[in-house]
Amino acid sequence: MNVSFETAIWLLWGLWLLQGLFGWFNVFMYRIRMRWQDERLSAPLEKPLLPAVLLAPMKGIRHNFEPYVGELLNQDYPNYHVIFSVESTRDPLYSKLRDRIGLSDDKLIWRPEVEPAPQGSPEVSPGLKRVQLIIAGLCETGAQKVHNQLQALRELRDEDALIAASDADILPPRNLLRQLLGPLNQGTHTAATGYRWIIPMNRNLGMLTASVVNGSVATMGGPEWCNLMWGGAHALTREFHEEIDLSDKFVGAFNDDLQTAYHVRKAGKKIAYLRSLMLPSPEDYNWSSMFGFSWRQYFHVRIYAPWAWWSGLFVTALYLCATLTAWSAIITGYFKAFIPIAFVFVLNEMRAHQRIELMKTLFSGKHLEALKPTFALERFATFFWMFVHFLTICRSGIGQIITWSGITYRVTGRQKTEVIMRNESDKLDP
Numbered sequence: 001m002n003v004s005f006e007t008a009i010w011l012l013w014g015l016w017l018l019q020g021l022f023g024w025f026n027v028f029m030y031r032i033r034m035r036w037q038d039e040r041l042s043a044p045l046e047k048p049l050l051p052a053v054l055l056a057p058m059k060g061i062r063h064n065f066e067p068y069v070g071e072l073l074n075q076d077y078p079n080y081h082v083i084f085s086v087e088s089t090r091d092p093l094y095s096k097l098r099d100r101i102g103l104s105d106d107k108l109i110w111r112p113e114v115e116p117a118p119q120g121s122p123e124v125s126p127g128l129k130r131v132q133l134i135i136a137g138l139c140e141t142g143a144q145k146v147h148n149q150l151q152a153l154r155e156l157r158d159e160d161a162l163i164a165a166s167d168a169d170i171l172p173p174r175n176l177l178r179q180l181l182g183p184l185n186q187g188t189h190t191a192a193t194g195y196r197w198i199i200p201m202n203r204n205l206g207m208l209t210a211s212v213v214n215g216s217v218a219t220m221g222g223p224e225w226c227n228l229m230w231g232g233a234h235a236l237t238r239e240f241h242e243e244i245d246l247s248d249k250f251v252g253a254f255n256d257d258l259q260t261a262y263h264v265r266k267a268g269k270k271i272a273y274l275r276s277l278m279l280p281s282p283e284d285y286n287w288s289s290m291f292g293f294s295w296r297q298y299f300h301v302r303i304y305a306p307w308a309w310w311s312g313l314f315v316t317a318l319y320l321c322a323t324l325t326a327w328s329a330i331i332t333g334y335f336k337a338f339i340p341i342a343f344v345f346v347l348n349e350m351r352a353h354q355r356i357e358l359m360k361t362l363f364s365g366k367h368l369e370a371l372k373p374t375f376a377l378e379r380f381a382t383f384f385w386m387f388v389h390f391l392t393i394c395r396s397g398i399g400q401i402i403t404w405s406g407i408t409y410r411v412t413g414r415q416k417t418e419v420i421m422r423n424e425s426d427k428l429d430p
Contacts, residue, residue, distance in 0.1 A: 009325060013340040016322035019315065020347030027219050027354040031361060034275035041182040041274075049185050050161035051079040051129075052177060052235075057136075057148035058086055058168045059405050061093050063201075064282060067171055069100055074125045077177040081130035083155055085148035087138060094135070101131055108133040130157075141252045142417045144407055145231075150250050156238070164235035165256070170196060170279040172233070180235050183272035190240045190269035191260070194233035194277030195221055197362065199370050206287035210294065211374045213389045215355060218278060227271040228305055229264070231257035233279055240269065252415035258304035259414065278362045282370075291392060296404060298396035303411055309393065316390035323383050352379040 056072060072082050084101075086094045103110060110131045112124050124131075132155060139147035149165065156163070162181050166172060173179075176194075183189035198214040200207045221227060234257050241247070244263055253259050264271055285293065302309040322340070329337035355378055359371050377385060401410050401420070408421040 009329070012318075012322050013326060013337075015318060016326075017340055017343055017347070019318060019322075020344045020351070024347050024351040024354065027351050027358065030219050030222070030275060030354075031358055033222060037274070038276055041179075041186070043186075045185060049078055049178075049181070051157070051159045052077065052162040052164055052181055053156055053160045054080055054082045054177060055149055055152045055163070055165040056082060056084045056168065057145050057152070057165075058084060058093055058097065059091060059144070061096055062168055063284075064169070064171055065093075065096065066100075068168055069097065071172045071174055071176070072166065073101075073128060073131065074123065074174055075127065075177045076125065076174045077181075078127040079129060079159075080125075080127055080177055081132070081157065081160075082128070083132045083134060083152040085134040085136045085152045087136050087144050087148060089135060094133075098133060101133065103131075103133055108135075138422070139419060141419070142250065142415075143254045143404065143409065145405075146250050146253050146256050149256050150247060153247050161238050162235060163238055163241055164233075165231065167232040169281050169283070170232050171282065172279060176233065176277070176279075179274060179277045180233055182274070184235060184237055188270075189272040190267075191229065191236040191264045192234065192272040192274060193227070193229040193257070193261075194274050194279055195230050196232050196281040197278050197359075197371075199280045199282045199363075199367050200373065201282050201284040201370070202286075203373050204286050206290040207283065207285045208374050208377055209385050209388050210283070210285050210290045211371065212377045212385045213294070213392075215359070215374075215378070216385075216389070219355060219358065221273040222275060224270050224272075226308075227261070227273045228308060229257040229261040229271060231255075232281070233277060234260065236260065236264065240264070240267070243267075249415070252417055254409060254411045254417040255300045255304050258300055262304060262414075276362070280363065280367050282367075291395070294389075294392035295395040296402060298393050299402050299411075302396055304414065309396070313390070313393050313397075316386050316393060319386045320383070320390055348382045349379060352382075 054072060054075070062068070084097055086097065088094065098104070098108070101110065112128055112131075134148070134151050134155065136148040136151040138144070153163075162184050164177060164180055166176070180192055180194060183192045195218045196214065197218055198211040200211050244267060246260065246263060249259060249263055250256060261271060283293075298309060298312070301312070326337045326341050330341075352375075356375050360368060363371060400412055401408060403409075406423040407419060410418045410420050412418075
């Protein structure tokens with residue numbers, strides 16, 4: 001091995017060691033920073049919590065329908081209302097949601113404070129002021145989910161000071177709104193977000209890999225200079241929403257959360273990443289559905305946060321390249337390569353231990369039991385799940401066409417999304 005090549009290789013391995021050190025330190029600090037953040041947010045407020053709206057765009061009936069809807073209607077928050085939005089009455093979700101809330105085709109709004117509860121209506125929070133179900137209609141430009149959000153935003157009450165949004169793939173706790181809106185009520189931030197932790201509903205290797213990769217992304221959040229927002233639980237102030245005319249920024253967009261984060265950061269505002277608001281998201285993936293989900297997530301990132309997409313590509317490529325060159329050097333007799341291999345192995349073990357401890361802090365009961373099969377992958381298969389992660393990022397970099405919830409789109413820019421094909425059942429008017 002000539003001197004210049006050896007120097008280059010050791011520079012690569014040095015970056016590999018720094019990557020391993022950062023990976024451990026970042027997860028190690030996660031719980032400490034989470035505790036600090038929770039202590040700050042638990043400080044008593046001198047004024048009442050601000051009125052809020054919770055937007056919940058939905059499509060199709062998911063396995064967690066009952067706990068999702070039930071918890072949104074029973075939030076531990078003193079003044080809020082929920083707006084569910086569906087694209088069409090042809091979606092079986094429409095009738096199930098209508099009946100679950102106790103509405104009718106002729107009356108899609110219920111005000112618990114002023115109207116008697118409809119027959120069969122659910123128990124609701126004392127703070128719930130209104131429940132509304134909107135039929136958004138089929139989108140012509142932009143993603144259907146964003147179109148549903150836009151229609152819901154037209155129904156805000158005059159007093160709504162905070163706007164929150166949620167996705168139907170989570171199991172929300174009853175203090176979701178109180179936690180999510182904490183930094184906004186304290187006045188320290190304009191926007192806030194939580195994140196998901198994928199809970200495996202089967203032991204397929206693709207499912208377990210998705211959970212581990214998701215965990216590696218989840219524990220990166222926190223530094224305010226680079227925080228993004230996640231659609232499953234995010235919020236911002238009504239004042240800022242109107243200040244930048246965010247609804248106008250949604251027209252033609254494929255994404256709502258990363259688009260919001262872009263404009264928050266562009267305006268010089270801060271996004272609070274709530275480390276303890278890690279929401280369980282039970283999924284039942286196989287390899288095919290795992291890759292479909294993963295590359296769709298990174299497709300969003302590529303369009304709306306390209307710097308984050310390139311960062312993910314660099315980090316995973318660095319790990320793979322350094323690992324392969326180190327073991328190749330061993331095979332050719334360059335046994336000094338055992339030094340970085342050993343150090344990175346130890347750092348990976350330290351990181352895995354910290355992330356497993358974090359899971360034990362965040363989850364319990366059946367969710368923690370479901371996560372236990374991921375522990376071995378976390379500890380001993382870093383190269384494997386990094387490789388899968390790398391492949392999904394690479395796949396998301398190809399093309400402009402993507403299918404999401406049965407609709408195929410062509411996305412050519414932030415607000416340039418064209419619907420090119422729908423499922424037959426979606427083509428009729430609502």
